[in-house]
Amino acid sequence: MRGTVLYGPRDVRVEERPDPQIIEPTDAIIRLPVTCVCGSDLWPYRGVDPVTQPTPMGHEYVGIVEEVGSAVRTIKPGQFVVGSFFASDNTCEICQAGYQSSCIHRQPGAPTGAQAQYARIPLADGTLVATPDLPPDDLLPSLLAASDVLGTGWFGAEAAEAGPGKTVAVVGDGAVGLLAVLAAKQLGAERIIAMSRHEPRQQLAREYGATDIVTERGDAGVARIKELTDGLGAHSVVEAVGTQESLMQAIRSTRPGGHVGFVGVLHDVAIPGKEFFFSHVHLHGGPAPVRRFLPELIELICNRKINPGKVFDLELPLEQAAAGYRAMDERRAIKALLRS
Numbered sequence: 657m658r659g660t661v662l663y664g665p666r667d668v669r670v671e672e673r674p675d676p677q678i679i680e681p682t683d684a685i686i687r688l689p690v691t692c693v694c695g696s697d698l699w700p701y702r703g704v705d706p707v708t709q710p711t712p713m714g715h716e717y718v719g720i721v722e723e724v725g726s727a728v729r730t731i732k733p734g735q736f737v738v739g740s741f742f743a744s745d746n747t748c749e750i751c752q753a754g755y756q757s758s759c760i761h762r763q764p765g766a767p768t769g770a771q772a773q774y775a776r777i778p779l780a781d782g783t784l785v786a787t788p789d790l791p792p793d794d795l796l797p798s799l800l801a802a803s804d805v806l807g808t809g810w811f812g813a814e815a816a817e818a819g820p821g822k823t824v825a826v827v828g829d830g831a832v833g834l835l836a837v838l839a840a841k842q843l844g845a846e847r848i849i850a851m852s853r854h855e856p857r858q859q860l861a862r863e864y865g866a867t868d869i870v871t872e873r874g875d876a877g878v879a880r881i882k883e884l885t886d887g888l889g890a891h892s893v894v895e896a897v898g899t900q901e902s903l904m905q906a907i908r909s910t911r912p913g914g915h916v917g918f919v920g921v922l923h924d925v926a927i928p929g930k931e932f933f934f935s936h937v938h939l940h941g942g943p944a945p946v947r948r949f950l951p952e953l954i955e956l957i958c959n960r961k962i963n964p965g966k967v968f969d970l971e972l973p974l975e976q977a978a979a980g981y982r983a984m985d986e987r988r989a990i991k992a993l994l995r996s
């Protein structure tokens with residue numbers, strides 16, 4: 657099969673790779689008609705996360721089940737399925753509590769790399785959710801978004817306790833931030849403030865339900881959120897970047913008693929203890945348990961109630977994956993979809 661491999665900073669190649677095989681009896685092999693590049697792929701791409709060996713890339717996937725192992729019971733060949741970046745049994749106590757991304761049997765969701773034509777998915781019965789029917793082609797981008805960016809934005813909004821009567825602010829205007837806006841709207845938030853300096857992203861944020869746009873960042877961004885909320889700060893803030901500046905901006909934009917949902921992968925972040933102590937802010941986040949939300953998200957997408965696939969503003973053949981990385985790295989694209 658063809659698959660994407662990262663060799664080092666800004667050196668991503670599409671090359672011939674071994675076809676994935678069933679290894680464990682709980683595995684499934686799926687064919688991936690579409691796949692995509694994630695904002696989190698940019699950490700190793702930029703060399704922030706060191707790349708020590710050629711690494712198959714991609715962890716967001718949807719596709720048709722080709723083959724299942726002998727112990728797979730509910731997932732069947734021919735089904736269209738959505739999974740996410742961690743495989744989980746969906747039965748242990750942690751999974752049952754809704755934290756499948758910390759499953760006691762957690763494994764990478766697509767260990768063979770999902771920016772490829774095929775992938776091996778461990779713990780297929782627990783990890784994969786089948787759509788009711790084979791979805792039409794135009795729903796594939798939205799279903800693919802459910803695999804990570806929508807599920808992650810949704811978790812961010814839930815962790816921030818977005819809901820009726822709440823003012824929600826979203827730090828970060830990547831795909832996850834934009835879809836956190838969509839999630840906050842679906843969860844019934846009264847007012848949604850998107851923090852973005854990029855016109856096309858502001859427009860999509862508005863389409864997804866943002867009522868206000870704040871272009872300032874850092875201390876000036878915090879001051880602007882306070883101004884918009886009678887000096888109090890937002891009830892709920894979603895942090896979808898993962899830097900020191902963005903997390904502090906999120907904490908400082910939250911009113912006492914409010915909640916921060918942090919879903920940007922934190923890199924070299926240190927929270928000043930005393931400031932946090934006196935903030936009275938709840939922090940909840942981490943790798944999103946996307947599996948918890950998949951049944952509901954699939955239903956919303958298949959009934960065309962939401963259109964998260966609009967975050968894909970660049971579409972390329974899989975062979976041109978490197979161009980997708982470049983466009984996202986240079987912020988010319990929000991998110992690149994790859995067709996195989």
Ligand SMILES: [Zn+2]
Pocket residue numbers: 694695696715716741804805
């Ligand atoms: Zn991702």
Ligand SMILES: [Zn+2]
Pocket residue numbers: 744745746747748749750751752756758759760761
């Ligand atoms: Zn589990």
